Amino acid sequence: MCGRFVLKATPEEIADYLDLIGLEDFPPRFNIAPTQPILIIVEGERQELGSNLPNRQAMLVRWGFMPGWVKDPKTFPLLINARSETAIGKASFRAAMRHRRILIPASGFYEWKRPAKEDGGKPQAYYIRPKRGGIVAFAGLMETWSSADGSEVDTGAILTTAANTSMSRVHDRMPVVIAPEDFSRWLDCKTQEPREVSSLMRAADEDFFEMIPVSDKVNKVANVGPDLIAPVEGAAPLAPVKEKSGQLSLF
Structure with a gap:
Protein backbone atom coordinates (compact mmCIF):
# COMPACT_ATOMS: atom_id res chain seq x y z
CA MET A 1 0.00 0.00 0.00
CA CYS A 2 1.05 3.59 -0.50
CA GLY A 3 -0.93 6.04 1.62
CA ARG A 4 1.35 9.11 1.77
CA PHE A 5 4.09 10.36 -0.50
CA VAL A 6 6.45 13.26 -1.14
CA LEU A 7 7.12 15.46 -4.16
CA LYS A 8 9.85 17.96 -3.34
CA ALA A 9 11.45 18.25 -6.78
CA THR A 10 11.23 21.54 -8.65
CA PRO A 11 8.95 21.93 -11.68
CA GLU A 12 12.07 22.17 -13.84
CA GLU A 13 13.44 18.88 -12.51
CA ILE A 14 10.10 17.12 -13.06
CA ALA A 15 9.75 18.54 -16.58
CA ASP A 16 13.26 17.38 -17.45
CA TYR A 17 12.81 13.88 -15.99
CA LEU A 18 9.46 13.25 -17.64
CA ASP A 19 10.21 15.09 -20.90
CA LEU A 20 7.54 17.76 -20.48
CA ILE A 21 7.40 21.10 -22.20
CA GLY A 22 7.17 23.49 -19.28
CA LEU A 23 5.35 23.10 -15.99
CA GLU A 24 3.66 25.68 -13.81
CA ASP A 25 5.38 26.55 -10.57
CA PHE A 26 4.28 24.80 -7.37
CA PRO A 27 5.70 24.36 -3.85
CA PRO A 28 7.36 21.18 -2.53
CA ARG A 29 4.95 18.85 -0.72
CA PHE A 30 6.14 16.58 2.09
CA ASN A 31 2.90 14.88 3.17
CA ILE A 32 0.62 14.24 0.19
CA ALA A 33 -2.48 12.45 1.47
CA PRO A 34 -5.58 10.76 0.00
CA THR A 35 -8.30 13.08 -1.44
CA GLN A 36 -5.70 15.82 -2.04
CA PRO A 37 -4.72 16.94 -5.56
CA ILE A 38 -1.78 15.04 -7.03
CA LEU A 39 0.31 15.78 -10.11
CA ILE A 40 -0.01 13.20 -12.88
CA ILE A 41 1.38 12.82 -16.39
CA VAL A 42 -0.66 11.65 -19.39
CA GLU A 43 0.23 11.11 -23.02
CA GLY A 44 -1.32 13.70 -25.31
CA GLU A 45 -1.81 13.76 -29.05
CA ARG A 46 1.33 13.81 -31.16
CA GLN A 47 2.27 17.33 -32.19
CA GLU A 48 2.84 16.23 -35.77
CA LEU A 49 1.45 13.28 -37.67
CA GLY A 50 3.96 10.46 -37.55
CA SER A 51 6.14 12.19 -34.95
CA ASN A 52 7.90 9.97 -32.42
CA LEU A 53 8.44 12.82 -29.99
CA PRO A 54 6.46 12.49 -26.74
CA ASN A 55 3.73 15.01 -26.07
CA ARG A 56 3.23 14.45 -22.37
CA GLN A 57 0.96 16.68 -20.37
CA ALA A 58 0.76 17.37 -16.64
CA MET A 59 -2.52 17.79 -14.80
CA LEU A 60 -3.95 17.58 -11.30
CA VAL A 61 -6.39 14.90 -10.15
CA ARG A 62 -7.91 13.93 -6.84
CA TRP A 63 -6.04 11.08 -5.17
CA GLY A 64 -8.86 8.58 -4.80
CA PHE A 65 -10.03 6.68 -7.87
CA MET A 66 -13.70 6.81 -8.82
CA PRO A 67 -14.97 4.57 -11.67
CA GLY A 68 -17.30 6.28 -14.09
CA TRP A 69 -20.16 3.90 -13.33
CA VAL A 70 -20.39 4.87 -9.64
CA LYS A 71 -23.73 6.52 -8.87
CA ASP A 72 -23.12 7.81 -5.35
CA PRO A 73 -19.48 8.43 -4.33
CA LYS A 74 -20.52 8.48 -0.66
CA THR A 75 -21.25 4.76 -0.86
CA PHE A 76 -18.06 3.83 -2.73
CA PRO A 77 -14.75 3.13 -0.94
CA LEU A 78 -11.78 5.43 -1.44
CA LEU A 79 -9.45 3.67 -3.88
CA ILE A 80 -6.03 5.26 -3.47
CA ASN A 81 -4.20 2.12 -4.64
CA ALA A 82 -4.88 -0.53 -7.27
CA ARG A 83 -3.35 -4.00 -7.07
CA SER A 84 -1.41 -4.49 -10.30
CA GLU A 85 -1.96 -8.26 -10.20
CA THR A 86 -5.74 -7.87 -10.61
CA ALA A 87 -6.22 -4.40 -12.15
CA ILE A 88 -6.53 -5.72 -15.72
CA GLY A 89 -9.60 -7.78 -14.89
CA LYS A 90 -11.12 -5.89 -11.96
CA ALA A 91 -14.30 -4.00 -12.86
CA SER A 92 -13.20 -0.82 -11.07
CA PHE A 93 -9.94 -0.51 -13.02
CA ARG A 94 -10.43 -2.45 -16.26
CA ALA A 95 -11.31 0.53 -18.47
CA ALA A 96 -8.57 2.75 -17.01
CA MET A 97 -5.96 0.03 -17.52
CA ARG A 98 -6.89 -0.02 -21.18
CA HIS A 99 -7.41 3.68 -21.85
CA ARG A 100 -6.05 5.89 -19.05
CA ARG A 101 -2.65 4.81 -17.72
CA ILE A 102 -0.67 7.62 -16.10
CA LEU A 103 2.63 8.40 -14.38
CA ILE A 104 2.74 9.95 -10.91
CA PRO A 105 6.03 11.73 -10.10
CA ALA A 106 7.32 11.41 -6.53
CA SER A 107 10.46 11.99 -4.51
CA GLY A 108 9.60 9.12 -2.16
CA PHE A 109 6.82 7.68 -0.06
CA TYR A 110 6.02 6.73 3.51
CA GLU A 111 5.29 3.33 4.94
CA TRP A 112 4.74 2.05 8.47
CA LYS A 113 6.27 -1.06 9.98
CA ARG A 114 3.90 -2.55 12.50
CA PRO A 115 5.45 -4.22 15.56
CA ALA A 116 4.77 -7.85 16.36
CA LYS A 117 1.77 -8.29 18.64
CA GLU A 118 3.91 -9.75 21.38
CA ASP A 119 6.26 -6.75 21.25
CA GLY A 120 3.61 -4.07 21.60
CA GLY A 121 4.49 -0.49 20.82
CA LYS A 122 3.42 1.66 17.90
CA PRO A 123 4.19 1.48 14.18
CA GLN A 124 7.46 3.01 13.01
CA ALA A 125 7.20 5.37 10.03
CA TYR A 126 9.77 5.16 7.25
CA TYR A 127 10.52 7.58 4.44
CA ILE A 128 11.37 5.43 1.42
CA ARG A 129 13.30 7.15 -1.34
CA PRO A 130 15.54 6.19 -4.26
CA LYS A 131 19.11 5.61 -3.10
CA ARG A 132 20.32 7.68 -6.04
CA GLY A 133 18.00 10.53 -5.05
CA GLY A 134 15.95 12.42 -7.58
CA ILE A 135 12.51 11.53 -8.90
CA VAL A 136 10.60 8.31 -9.46
CA ALA A 137 7.49 7.80 -11.55
CA PHE A 138 4.81 5.58 -10.04
CA ALA A 139 2.48 3.71 -12.37
CA GLY A 140 -1.07 4.94 -11.97
CA LEU A 141 -4.57 4.99 -13.39
CA MET A 142 -7.02 7.85 -13.82
CA GLU A 143 -10.74 8.18 -14.39
CA THR A 144 -13.06 11.14 -14.80
CA TRP A 145 -16.19 10.76 -12.73
CA SER A 146 -19.32 12.66 -13.76
CA SER A 147 -22.07 13.53 -11.29
CA ALA A 148 -25.77 13.70 -12.06
CA ASP A 149 -25.58 17.51 -12.33
CA GLY A 150 -22.90 17.28 -15.03
CA SER A 151 -19.89 18.29 -12.93
CA GLU A 152 -16.73 16.25 -13.42
CA VAL A 153 -13.89 15.19 -11.13
CA ASP A 154 -10.62 13.75 -12.40
CA THR A 155 -9.41 11.01 -10.05
CA GLY A 156 -6.39 8.75 -9.79
CA ALA A 157 -4.82 5.78 -8.01
CA ILE A 158 -1.30 4.37 -7.60
CA LEU A 159 -0.64 0.83 -8.79
CA THR A 160 1.08 -1.42 -6.25
CA THR A 161 2.78 -4.79 -6.39
CA ALA A 162 4.16 -7.36 -3.96
CA ALA A 163 7.15 -5.93 -2.12
CA ASN A 164 10.66 -7.06 -2.96
CA THR A 165 12.69 -8.71 -0.21
CA SER A 166 14.22 -5.47 1.03
CA MET A 167 10.91 -3.61 1.21
CA SER A 168 9.11 -6.57 2.79
CA ARG A 169 10.96 -5.85 6.03
CA VAL A 170 8.63 -2.86 6.38
CA HIS A 171 5.50 -3.74 4.36
CA ASP A 172 4.28 -6.43 1.98
CA ARG A 173 3.29 -4.00 -0.82
CA MET A 174 5.08 -1.23 -2.70
CA PRO A 175 4.27 1.17 -5.56
CA VAL A 176 5.04 0.08 -9.11
CA VAL A 177 7.90 2.21 -10.45
CA ILE A 178 8.17 2.80 -14.20
CA ALA A 179 11.70 3.34 -15.53
CA PRO A 180 12.31 6.30 -17.89
CA GLU A 181 12.96 3.98 -20.84
CA ASP A 182 9.46 2.54 -20.36
CA PHE A 183 7.53 5.82 -20.00
CA SER A 184 6.31 5.90 -23.59
CA ARG A 185 5.31 2.26 -23.58
CA TRP A 186 3.35 2.60 -20.35
CA LEU A 187 1.55 5.76 -21.41
CA ASP A 188 0.73 4.49 -24.92
CA CYS A 189 -2.86 3.34 -24.49
CA LYS A 190 -3.52 3.36 -28.24
CA THR A 191 -1.18 0.58 -29.32
CA GLN A 192 -0.13 -1.05 -26.03
CA GLU A 193 -2.88 -3.17 -24.50
CA PRO A 194 -2.80 -3.95 -20.77
CA ARG A 195 -1.41 -7.45 -21.25
CA GLU A 196 1.45 -5.96 -23.29
CA VAL A 197 2.57 -3.72 -20.42
CA SER A 198 1.92 -6.20 -17.62
CA SER A 199 5.65 -6.99 -17.45
CA LEU A 200 6.28 -3.41 -16.30
CA MET A 201 4.17 -3.88 -13.18
CA ARG A 202 6.85 -5.45 -11.04
CA ALA A 203 8.77 -4.65 -7.88
CA ALA A 204 11.75 -2.33 -8.07
CA ASP A 216 5.32 10.02 13.68
CA LYS A 217 4.63 13.63 12.69
CA VAL A 218 3.74 12.31 9.25
CA ASN A 219 0.68 10.64 10.77
CA LYS A 220 -1.07 14.01 10.91
CA VAL A 221 -2.11 15.50 7.57
CA ALA A 222 -1.73 18.99 9.03
CA ASN A 223 2.03 18.48 9.30
CA VAL A 224 3.57 19.44 5.97
CA GLY A 225 7.13 20.66 6.64
CA PRO A 226 10.45 19.24 5.40
CA ASP A 227 11.21 18.02 8.92
CA LEU A 228 8.89 15.09 8.17
CA ILE A 229 11.62 13.36 6.14
CA ALA A 230 14.40 14.00 8.67
CA PRO A 231 15.89 10.77 10.10
CA VAL A 232 15.21 9.99 13.75
CA GLU A 233 17.34 8.07 16.19
CA GLY A 234 16.20 5.23 18.38
CA ALA A 235 14.26 3.20 15.81
CA ALA A 236 14.92 -0.53 15.94
CA PRO A 237 17.19 -1.52 13.03
CA LEU A 238 15.62 -3.46 10.19
CA ALA A 239 16.60 -7.10 9.92
CA PRO A 240 19.33 -7.90 7.38
CA VAL A 241 18.05 -9.10 4.03
CA LYS A 242 18.43 -12.82 3.42
CA GLU A 243 19.67 -13.58 -0.06
CA LYS A 244 18.47 -16.65 -1.92
CA SER A 245 21.72 -18.39 -1.09
CA GLY A 246 20.82 -18.11 2.58
CA GLN A 247 23.61 -15.62 3.26
CA LEU A 248 22.88 -12.27 4.85
CA SER A 249 23.21 -9.01 2.98
CA LEU A 250 23.27 -5.45 4.28
CA PHE A 251 23.66 -4.02 0.74
Whole structure:
Protein backbone atom coordinates (compact mmCIF):
# COMPACT_ATOMS: atom_id res chain seq x y z
CA MET A 1 0.00 0.00 0.00
CA CYS A 2 1.05 3.59 -0.50
CA GLY A 3 -0.93 6.04 1.62
CA ARG A 4 1.35 9.11 1.77
CA PHE A 5 4.09 10.36 -0.50
CA VAL A 6 6.45 13.26 -1.14
CA LEU A 7 7.12 15.46 -4.16
CA LYS A 8 9.85 17.96 -3.34
CA ALA A 9 11.45 18.25 -6.78
CA THR A 10 11.23 21.54 -8.65
CA PRO A 11 8.95 21.93 -11.68
CA GLU A 12 12.07 22.17 -13.84
CA GLU A 13 13.44 18.88 -12.51
CA ILE A 14 10.10 17.12 -13.06
CA ALA A 15 9.75 18.54 -16.58
CA ASP A 16 13.26 17.38 -17.45
CA TYR A 17 12.81 13.88 -15.99
CA LEU A 18 9.46 13.25 -17.64
CA ASP A 19 10.21 15.09 -20.90
CA LEU A 20 7.54 17.76 -20.48
CA ILE A 21 7.40 21.10 -22.20
CA GLY A 22 7.17 23.49 -19.28
CA LEU A 23 5.35 23.10 -15.99
CA GLU A 24 3.66 25.68 -13.81
CA ASP A 25 5.38 26.55 -10.57
CA PHE A 26 4.28 24.80 -7.37
CA PRO A 27 5.70 24.36 -3.85
CA PRO A 28 7.36 21.18 -2.53
CA ARG A 29 4.95 18.85 -0.72
CA PHE A 30 6.14 16.58 2.09
CA ASN A 31 2.90 14.88 3.17
CA ILE A 32 0.62 14.24 0.19
CA ALA A 33 -2.48 12.45 1.47
CA PRO A 34 -5.58 10.76 0.00
CA THR A 35 -8.30 13.08 -1.44
CA GLN A 36 -5.70 15.82 -2.04
CA PRO A 37 -4.72 16.94 -5.56
CA ILE A 38 -1.78 15.04 -7.03
CA LEU A 39 0.31 15.78 -10.11
CA ILE A 40 -0.01 13.20 -12.88
CA ILE A 41 1.38 12.82 -16.39
CA VAL A 42 -0.66 11.65 -19.39
CA GLU A 43 0.23 11.11 -23.02
CA GLY A 44 -1.32 13.70 -25.31
CA GLU A 45 -1.81 13.76 -29.05
CA ARG A 46 1.33 13.81 -31.16
CA GLN A 47 2.27 17.33 -32.19
CA GLU A 48 2.84 16.23 -35.77
CA LEU A 49 1.45 13.28 -37.67
CA GLY A 50 3.96 10.46 -37.55
CA SER A 51 6.14 12.19 -34.95
CA ASN A 52 7.90 9.97 -32.42
CA LEU A 53 8.44 12.82 -29.99
CA PRO A 54 6.46 12.49 -26.74
CA ASN A 55 3.73 15.01 -26.07
CA ARG A 56 3.23 14.45 -22.37
CA GLN A 57 0.96 16.68 -20.37
CA ALA A 58 0.76 17.37 -16.64
CA MET A 59 -2.52 17.79 -14.80
CA LEU A 60 -3.95 17.58 -11.30
CA VAL A 61 -6.39 14.90 -10.15
CA ARG A 62 -7.91 13.93 -6.84
CA TRP A 63 -6.04 11.08 -5.17
CA GLY A 64 -8.86 8.58 -4.80
CA PHE A 65 -10.03 6.68 -7.87
CA MET A 66 -13.70 6.81 -8.82
CA PRO A 67 -14.97 4.57 -11.67
CA GLY A 68 -17.30 6.28 -14.09
CA TRP A 69 -20.16 3.90 -13.33
CA VAL A 70 -20.39 4.87 -9.64
CA LYS A 71 -23.73 6.52 -8.87
CA ASP A 72 -23.12 7.81 -5.35
CA PRO A 73 -19.48 8.43 -4.33
CA LYS A 74 -20.52 8.48 -0.66
CA THR A 75 -21.25 4.76 -0.86
CA PHE A 76 -18.06 3.83 -2.73
CA PRO A 77 -14.75 3.13 -0.94
CA LEU A 78 -11.78 5.43 -1.44
CA LEU A 79 -9.45 3.67 -3.88
CA ILE A 80 -6.03 5.26 -3.47
CA ASN A 81 -4.20 2.12 -4.64
CA ALA A 82 -4.88 -0.53 -7.27
CA ARG A 83 -3.35 -4.00 -7.07
CA SER A 84 -1.41 -4.49 -10.30
CA GLU A 85 -1.96 -8.26 -10.20
CA THR A 86 -5.74 -7.87 -10.61
CA ALA A 87 -6.22 -4.40 -12.15
CA ILE A 88 -6.53 -5.72 -15.72
CA GLY A 89 -9.60 -7.78 -14.89
CA LYS A 90 -11.12 -5.89 -11.96
CA ALA A 91 -14.30 -4.00 -12.86
CA SER A 92 -13.20 -0.82 -11.07
CA PHE A 93 -9.94 -0.51 -13.02
CA ARG A 94 -10.43 -2.45 -16.26
CA ALA A 95 -11.31 0.53 -18.47
CA ALA A 96 -8.57 2.75 -17.01
CA MET A 97 -5.96 0.03 -17.52
CA ARG A 98 -6.89 -0.02 -21.18
CA HIS A 99 -7.41 3.68 -21.85
CA ARG A 100 -6.05 5.89 -19.05
CA ARG A 101 -2.65 4.81 -17.72
CA ILE A 102 -0.67 7.62 -16.10
CA LEU A 103 2.63 8.40 -14.38
CA ILE A 104 2.74 9.95 -10.91
CA PRO A 105 6.03 11.73 -10.10
CA ALA A 106 7.32 11.41 -6.53
CA SER A 107 10.46 11.99 -4.51
CA GLY A 108 9.60 9.12 -2.16
CA PHE A 109 6.82 7.68 -0.06
CA TYR A 110 6.02 6.73 3.51
CA GLU A 111 5.29 3.33 4.94
CA TRP A 112 4.74 2.05 8.47
CA LYS A 113 6.27 -1.06 9.98
CA ARG A 114 3.90 -2.55 12.50
CA PRO A 115 5.45 -4.22 15.56
CA ALA A 116 4.77 -7.85 16.36
CA LYS A 117 1.77 -8.29 18.64
CA GLU A 118 3.91 -9.75 21.38
CA ASP A 119 6.26 -6.75 21.25
CA GLY A 120 3.61 -4.07 21.60
CA GLY A 121 4.49 -0.49 20.82
CA LYS A 122 3.42 1.66 17.90
CA PRO A 123 4.19 1.48 14.18
CA GLN A 124 7.46 3.01 13.01
CA ALA A 125 7.20 5.37 10.03
CA TYR A 126 9.77 5.16 7.25
CA TYR A 127 10.52 7.58 4.44
CA ILE A 128 11.37 5.43 1.42
CA ARG A 129 13.30 7.15 -1.34
CA PRO A 130 15.54 6.19 -4.26
CA LYS A 131 19.11 5.61 -3.10
CA ARG A 132 20.32 7.68 -6.04
CA GLY A 133 18.00 10.53 -5.05
CA GLY A 134 15.95 12.42 -7.58
CA ILE A 135 12.51 11.53 -8.90
CA VAL A 136 10.60 8.31 -9.46
CA ALA A 137 7.49 7.80 -11.55
CA PHE A 138 4.81 5.58 -10.04
CA ALA A 139 2.48 3.71 -12.37
CA GLY A 140 -1.07 4.94 -11.97
CA LEU A 141 -4.57 4.99 -13.39
CA MET A 142 -7.02 7.85 -13.82
CA GLU A 143 -10.74 8.18 -14.39
CA THR A 144 -13.06 11.14 -14.80
CA TRP A 145 -16.19 10.76 -12.73
CA SER A 146 -19.32 12.66 -13.76
CA SER A 147 -22.07 13.53 -11.29
CA ALA A 148 -25.77 13.70 -12.06
CA ASP A 149 -25.58 17.51 -12.33
CA GLY A 150 -22.90 17.28 -15.03
CA SER A 151 -19.89 18.29 -12.93
CA GLU A 152 -16.73 16.25 -13.42
CA VAL A 153 -13.89 15.19 -11.13
CA ASP A 154 -10.62 13.75 -12.40
CA THR A 155 -9.41 11.01 -10.05
CA GLY A 156 -6.39 8.75 -9.79
CA ALA A 157 -4.82 5.78 -8.01
CA ILE A 158 -1.30 4.37 -7.60
CA LEU A 159 -0.64 0.83 -8.79
CA THR A 160 1.08 -1.42 -6.25
CA THR A 161 2.78 -4.79 -6.39
CA ALA A 162 4.16 -7.36 -3.96
CA ALA A 163 7.15 -5.93 -2.12
CA ASN A 164 10.66 -7.06 -2.96
CA THR A 165 12.69 -8.71 -0.21
CA SER A 166 14.22 -5.47 1.03
CA MET A 167 10.91 -3.61 1.21
CA SER A 168 9.11 -6.57 2.79
CA ARG A 169 10.96 -5.85 6.03
CA VAL A 170 8.63 -2.86 6.38
CA HIS A 171 5.50 -3.74 4.36
CA ASP A 172 4.28 -6.43 1.98
CA ARG A 173 3.29 -4.00 -0.82
CA MET A 174 5.08 -1.23 -2.70
CA PRO A 175 4.27 1.17 -5.56
CA VAL A 176 5.04 0.08 -9.11
CA VAL A 177 7.90 2.21 -10.45
CA ILE A 178 8.17 2.80 -14.20
CA ALA A 179 11.70 3.34 -15.53
CA PRO A 180 12.31 6.30 -17.89
CA GLU A 181 12.96 3.98 -20.84
CA ASP A 182 9.46 2.54 -20.36
CA PHE A 183 7.53 5.82 -20.00
CA SER A 184 6.31 5.90 -23.59
CA ARG A 185 5.31 2.26 -23.58
CA TRP A 186 3.35 2.60 -20.35
CA LEU A 187 1.55 5.76 -21.41
CA ASP A 188 0.73 4.49 -24.92
CA CYS A 189 -2.86 3.34 -24.49
CA LYS A 190 -3.52 3.36 -28.24
CA THR A 191 -1.18 0.58 -29.32
CA GLN A 192 -0.13 -1.05 -26.03
CA GLU A 193 -2.88 -3.17 -24.50
CA PRO A 194 -2.80 -3.95 -20.77
CA ARG A 195 -1.41 -7.45 -21.25
CA GLU A 196 1.45 -5.96 -23.29
CA VAL A 197 2.57 -3.72 -20.42
CA SER A 198 1.92 -6.20 -17.62
CA SER A 199 5.65 -6.99 -17.45
CA LEU A 200 6.28 -3.41 -16.30
CA MET A 201 4.17 -3.88 -13.18
CA ARG A 202 6.85 -5.45 -11.04
CA ALA A 203 8.77 -4.65 -7.88
CA ALA A 204 11.75 -2.33 -8.07
CA ASP A 205 15.23 -3.81 -7.83
CA GLU A 206 16.34 -4.78 -4.34
CA ASP A 207 18.81 -1.91 -4.01
CA PHE A 208 16.65 0.78 -5.62
CA PHE A 209 15.13 2.26 -2.45
CA GLU A 210 16.50 3.12 0.96
CA MET A 211 14.32 3.20 4.08
CA ILE A 212 14.83 6.00 6.57
CA PRO A 213 13.10 5.95 9.97
CA VAL A 214 11.24 9.21 10.59
CA SER A 215 9.04 10.63 13.32
CA ASP A 216 5.32 10.02 13.68
CA LYS A 217 4.63 13.63 12.69
CA VAL A 218 3.74 12.31 9.25
CA ASN A 219 0.68 10.64 10.77
CA LYS A 220 -1.07 14.01 10.91
CA VAL A 221 -2.11 15.50 7.57
CA ALA A 222 -1.73 18.99 9.03
CA ASN A 223 2.03 18.48 9.30
CA VAL A 224 3.57 19.44 5.97
CA GLY A 225 7.13 20.66 6.64
CA PRO A 226 10.45 19.24 5.40
CA ASP A 227 11.21 18.02 8.92
CA LEU A 228 8.89 15.09 8.17
CA ILE A 229 11.62 13.36 6.14
CA ALA A 230 14.40 14.00 8.67
CA PRO A 231 15.89 10.77 10.10
CA VAL A 232 15.21 9.99 13.75
CA GLU A 233 17.34 8.07 16.19
CA GLY A 234 16.20 5.23 18.38
CA ALA A 235 14.26 3.20 15.81
CA ALA A 236 14.92 -0.53 15.94
CA PRO A 237 17.19 -1.52 13.03
CA LEU A 238 15.62 -3.46 10.19
CA ALA A 239 16.60 -7.10 9.92
CA PRO A 240 19.33 -7.90 7.38
CA VAL A 241 18.05 -9.10 4.03
CA LYS A 242 18.43 -12.82 3.42
CA GLU A 243 19.67 -13.58 -0.06
CA LYS A 244 18.47 -16.65 -1.92
CA SER A 245 21.72 -18.39 -1.09
CA GLY A 246 20.82 -18.11 2.58
CA GLN A 247 23.61 -15.62 3.26
CA LEU A 248 22.88 -12.27 4.85
CA SER A 249 23.21 -9.01 2.98
CA LEU A 250 23.27 -5.45 4.28
CA PHE A 251 23.66 -4.02 0.74
